[in-house]
Amino acid sequence: MNLLDIYNRLKSHFGKQHWWPADTPFEVIVGAILTQNTSWKNVERAIENLKDEGVLSPEGIYRISEKKLQTLLKPSGFFKIKAKRLKNFINFLFEKYEGNLNHFLSLEPSLLRSELLGIKGIGKETADSIILYAANKPTFVVDAYTRRVFERLGMIEKDATYDEIKQLFEEHLPRDTEIYNEFHALIVELAKDTCKKRPVCEKCPLENNCNF
């Protein structure tokens, strides 16, 4: 079973995932930073706080004090460092792109990635999530679920690096934003639904191929 087979099996089993769960590209970026090592439920609470406060926009985050931002982000955990990371991104956006998010997101993908990785607090997964789900450009997102699931399937080594895993997927799948988008979301759904802990795989569509 190759990667495309797995993708198709997951897709027919779980259906379309409609990711990223956000109303705007900016909300995707905020969510991508807030969800670092954090359950999505807690991220949703923090995003609700930002909406209620009327600051879920580049201008809003730019103007709000870091101290106030911390209090709004509390439900998502790591609130001090996440407030700083959001501020880092926003200050970068205003200093280098005049706060114009559309302009920034329309950059050529490899340039967009290097710009994002230059911001303190945005690592590879967060950068790729922003490129794929906010800018709608084809880059594969690797996360802890991807690693866990495909280690169990025997398709990646346990010491494989982020870039090695990313490259594996991109080399064996059509370079298609829609496929990258759905596949990552389906992996998350699979891992959350059936692969979390042992015993696993009662409902797993990959059961017969998982050697865990």
Add this chain to the structure above:
DNA sequence: GGCCAGGACACCA
């Protein structure tokens, strides 16, 4: 009451 969640970074050797 311990473990973990859609990571990233500083520090150290």
Add this chain to the structure above:
DNA sequence: TGGTGTCATGGC
């Protein structure tokens, strides 16, 4: 470059 500690709330 690789390993380890830190950041912190909420659900189970």
